Amino acid sequence: MKEKLTRNLGLKILSLLMAVFIWLIILNIANPVIQKSFYNIPVTKINENAIEQKDKVYEVVSGDSVDVTVKAKRSVIETLHATDIKAVADLSELSLVNAVQIKVSVPGHDRSIVDISQSASTMKVSLENLKTEQFRINVVTHGEVASGYYAKDKTASPNIIQVSGAETVINRIKEVDVDVDVSNQRQSFEKSAVPKVYDKNGTLMEEDKLKLNYDTVDVAVNLLQTKTVNLYIEVTGTPYPGYEYEKFEFEPKQVVIAGEKDELDKVQYIMGEYNIDNQKEDKEDQVKISDFIKNDVVLIDDNQTAVVNLKIRRLDSKDLSYNTSEIEMRNVPTGLMASLKSNFLHVMLYGNTDNLNLVNKYNVKPYIDLKGVKTGTNILPVELDLPKDVTLNKTSVAVNVKHAGSTESRAVMD
DSSP states (O other), X not given: OHHHHHTTHHHHHHHHHHHHHHHHHHHHHHSOEEEEEEEEEEEEEEOTHHHHTTTEEEEEXXXXXXXXXXXXXXXXXXXXXXXGOEEEEEGGGOOXXXXXXXXXXXXXXXXXXXXXEESOSEEEEEEEEEEEEEEEEEEEEESOOOTTEEEEEEEEXXXXXXXXXXXXXXXXXEEEEEEEEOTTOOSOEEEEEOOEEEETTSOBOOGGGEEESOSOEEEEEEEEEEEEEEEEEEEESOOSTTEEEEEEEEEOSEEEEEEOHHHHHHOSEEEEEEEOTTOOSOEEEEEEGGGGOOSSOEEOSSOOEEEEEEEEEEOEEEEEEEEGGGSEEESOOXXXXXXXXXXXXXXXXXXXXXXXXXXXXXXSOEEEEOTTOOSEEEEEEOEEOOOTTOEEOOOEEEEEEEEOTTSOOOOOOO
C-alpha cells in the first residue's frame, strides 16, 4: 500500500501544484481584482471642540469632499456603495498652516481592499475669532386675522437670543425674526416658532454658520376685537386780535379702534380739540388721533393722524378814543379811591363793517372793574359792553388805588 502511495510521488506533487495553479487562474478569471471610483464623498469633521476651545471658528476652504478609488476583488467591489466609504478629518490635528489630513477607509472591508486612493489628501480651513452677541427677537406675522379682529401684542419668550459665529458673520446680522401665521384667527393663541437670522440686506443667513442658544421660542399673539367710531374735532382758543376763523375742516371722519369688548362698548365716538390761539393765517396741519383717546383701546386705523384745514380772515377795525373822565370805575372798594395815570384811552374794536358802523364812543361806554383791588398801582383791563360779533382788542391801563381818608369818595381822575 505504501508503495502505491509513494510510487511516482514527484509526478503526483507536480500534478497537485498544477491543479492549484489552474484553480487560481480560473479563480482570477472569474473574480479578478478591479477598481471602482466613488465621487463627492463628504469628509466628516471630528473634534471640532479643539478649535472652539481656542475661541475660534473655522470655515472649510477646500477638502470638504473627496473622490475615492477602491481596488479589490470583483466580489467585494460589487457590494460597495458610496455610503460604505468613510472620509474623516480630525481637527485636533490641525497644522500650523491650518490643514489636516483626510483619512479614508472602508470599514468592514479593510482586509479585502487591495488599495485606496483619494483626490485630496488634506482639508484646508480658515480660522476666525469667535464672537457672541445678543439680539431682540422680532415677531413677524403673516396672513390676516378674521374680520373684526386685530393682532395687538406679539411677544416671544424668551425675547432675547444669543447668536455665536465668526466675527465677520456676526457683524453682518441685522435682526432675528420668528414668523407666525395668523390667518383667520379669532382668538389669542400661543405656538412655537424657529428663529431666523437676517443680514443687513434682509437676506436669510446660512444656519450652519451660526449657533443659537435656542432652537425654538414660544410666541404669544393677543387678539382684540375692532370697532369703527366717528371722529370729532372742535376748535378751541381765540385767533389773534383782529382775526377770526372762517372755516375749519378735518379728515378722516371715522377711525377704527381695537380693544377688549367691555372697553370698546365705552367708546361711542372720539372727541378732540384743535387750539387756534393767536392764529392769524390759514393753516394746514396734522394732529395725532391717539392723543384724543382716553379709554383703554388702541387706534389701528390706517390714518394715525388727522389732517386739519383752518381758514382765517382778517376783521375790519375801528378806533375809539376817550378822555379818562369818560371811563367808569366800577366796584371801587369802600374807603379807597382810584385814579388813572393817563389822560386819554384808545381802544380798537374788530368786526365786520356793518357791525362796526353800529358802534360809536357814545353808545358803548368803557369801564374798569376794581373789585378786589389793593392799594398801590394795579394793571387792570378796560372793558366795554359790546354788541355781538364786535370784539375789543385787549387793552389794560395802570390804575393808582389809595385810601380816601375819612371822606367817602368815588373815583377821581387826575
